[in-house]
Amino acid sequence: MVSFSNRAIHLLAFLTLLPSLTLSATSSPLLALAPTLDCLKGVPHRGTPQGKNVTIAGVNTYVAEPPKGHDEGPKKVIFFFSDVFSAVWINNMLIQDYFATQGYHVLGLDYFFGDPIQNHTDFDLVPFDPDFDFDEWIAKSRQQAAAALPSWIDAVRRRYGQNARYHTAGYCFGAKYVMEISTTDQVVAGSFSHPFELTEDHFNQIKKPLLMNCAERDASFPAPNLYRAVDILTSRNASYHTQIYSGTQHGFATRANLSDENAAWAAADAAKSIIRWFDRFQPLIHPIRSTHTCHPLDPRTFPFLGPRASGAWPIVLDHLWLSSKYTTKIGTKVVYLGRNLSAFKQRCPTLLTAQKIVVTRDSLGPRVYRGHPLGTSGKASSGAS
Numbered sequence: 001m002v003s004f005s006n007r008a009i010h011l012l013a014f015l016t017l018l019p020s021l022t023l024s025a026t027s028s029p030l031l032a033l034a035p036t037l038d039c040l041k042g043v044p045h046r047g048t049p050q051g052k053n054v055t056i057a058g059v060n061t062y063v064a065e066p067p068k069g070h071d072e073g074p075k076k077v078i079f080f081f082s083d084v085f086s087a088v089w090i091n092n093m094l095i096q097d098y099f100a101t102q103g104y105h106v107l108g109l110d111y112f113f114g115d116p117i118q119n120h121t122d123f124d125l126v127p128f129d130p131d132f133d134f135d136e137w138i139a140k141s142r143q144q145a146a147a148a149l150p151s152w153i154d155a156v157r158r159r160y161g162q163n164a165r166y167h168t169a170g171y172c173f174g175a176k177y178v179m180e181i182s183t184t185d186q187v188v189a190g191s192f193s194h195p196f197e198l199t200e201d202h203f204n205q206i207k208k209p210l211l212m213n214c215a216e217r218d219a220s221f222p223a224p225n226l227y228r229a230v231d232i233l234t235s236r237n238a239s240y241h242t243q244i245y246s247g248t249q250h251g252f253a254t255r256a257n258l259s260d261e262n263a264a265w266a267a268a269d270a271a272k273s274i275i276r277w278f279d280r281f282q283p284l285i286h287p288i289r290s291t292h293t294c295h296p297l298d299p300r301t302f303p304f305l306g307p308r309a310s311g312a313w314p315i316v317l318d319h320l321w322l323s324s325k326y327t328t329k330i331g332t333k334v335v336y337l338g339r340n341l342s343a344f345k346q347r348c349p350t351l352l353t354a355q356k357i358v359v360t361r362d363s364l365g366p367r368v369y370r371g372h373p374l375g376t377s378g379k380a381s382s383g384a385s
């Protein structure tokens with residue numbers, strides 16, 4: 001009988017060989033390196049998934065849909081590329097559910113086809129199967145994922161249509177697919193968290209805005225490599241944002257110990273920041289509604305905007321986000337003009353300094369996604385006098 005500790009050692013010994021084993025021939029150096037044991041560590045979360053398993057292009061897919069009233073206008077879709085625990089693992093289903101509550105249709109394919117890492121190891125890094133070969137499992141999973149993805153993405157795009165707006169969020173194993181799809185016009189924006197196996201070319205070729213959520217300690221994406229990635233993006237004038245969460249390690253965005261304040265905060269903030277990032281790239285598309293009048297913002301209604309809000313600029317609410325309940329709550333105290341800024345300027349010439357501010361609700365109350373807390377450029381913002 002093989003003892004558990006021997007099995008753990010077997011896996012450890014095996015993993016130390018990985019950097020030399022997993023590199024397939026490539027002309028471009030790796031920036032995010034091979035997976036390590038940290039890819040297998042973490043804490044499972046508790047909760048009741050709200051989504052459904054649906055077969056799309058022959059692949060089991062977790063589908064989380066937004067609540068009614070949050071999906072008007074062009075549909076917003078997220079391709080969710082999971083870590084090695086799969087999109088149908090509890091932690092990942094709960095993250096997808098959260099994205100759905102923010103107005104997105106979220107689809108996570110099970111590119112492990114029912115054979116995720118937890119079929120072979122436990123969080124204490126003990127492989128159940130003494131012959132488990134992590135490298136082989138990664139290679140097999142990469143092959144399956146690469147084979148399944150093109151038709152799966154096509155099928156999702158057919159399901160939501162040409163007018164939907166597509167985004168992608170990936171973690172660990174899934175980061176590579178974020179980078180690959182972000183070289184195409186199939187998505188509006190992307191985000192990865194604690195990646196492995198990304199090359200310089202991934203950063204050289206990316207065409208879409210990229211949010212990078214990074215751990216402070218990450219053997220798969222050490223700080224010098226992240227800085228190199230940022231250098232490449234900067235030299236290309238790419239649109240990106242990167243953040244490093246102190247006190248975190250690889251896996252923090254999906255497998256945080258929620259009893260640990262720092263870990264819990266980082267994981268929650270990483271998820272929220274992905275939504276803020278995607279929200280930022282929604283277009284101005286809806287014509288003005290005729291029945292609204294222009295008047296300055298009442299700071300009592302929006303105390304969270306701070307003192308600068310007081311008459312300094314008008315607030316333009318994205319009416320797509322407003323359920324009738326919410327509209328009632330804010331009453332008529334705000335300028336509510338839809339998304340067409342040029343029509344707005346014609347209608348409200350005194351409010352020429354208007355900037356787009358999108359307000360939405362969540363369980364903590366309204367939240368500002370895009371505003372100008374430092375005022376406007378050019379003349380002092382006194383337009384709303």
Ligand SMILES: *[C@@H]1O[C@H](CO)[C@@H](O)[C@H](O)[C@H]1NC(C)=O
Nearest residue numbers: 049050051052053060088089
């Ligand atoms: C989806 O399928 C996975 C794997 O079979 C299962 O673990 C999960 O609970 C299912 N989720 C739902 C919402 O049915």
Ligand SMILES: *[C@@H]1O[C@H](CO)[C@@H](O)[C@H](O)[C@H]1NC(C)=O
Nearest residue numbers: 112113114115116118119120
């Ligand atoms: C993985 O584990 C699940 C749950 O024990 C099981 O239903 C499934 O058949 C396993 N998959 C493989 C490929 O062994």
Ligand SMILES: *[C@@H]1O[C@H](CO)[C@@H](O)[C@H](O)[C@H]1NC(C)=O
Nearest residue numbers: 232233234235236237238239
């Ligand atoms: C990036 O922007 C700078 C300043 O606008 C410009 O000089 C440079 O050519 C741009 N580089 C690329 C690769 O587009």
Ligand SMILES: *[C@@H]1O[C@H](CO)[C@@H](O)[C@H](O)[C@H]1NC(C)=O
Nearest residue numbers: 042043256257258259260261
């Ligand atoms: C999670 O964090 C709490 C508080 O720091 C700690 O007591 C607990 O042992 C941690 N759990 C795991 C599985 O690391």
Ligand SMILES: *[C@@H]1O[C@H](CO)[C@@H](O)[C@H](O)[C@H]1NC(C)=O
Nearest residue numbers: 284285286287340342343346
């Ligand atoms: C925005 O408003 C302007 C001025 O009223 C109008 O010419 C334009 O067609 C509108 N754009 C959209 C996308 O509705």
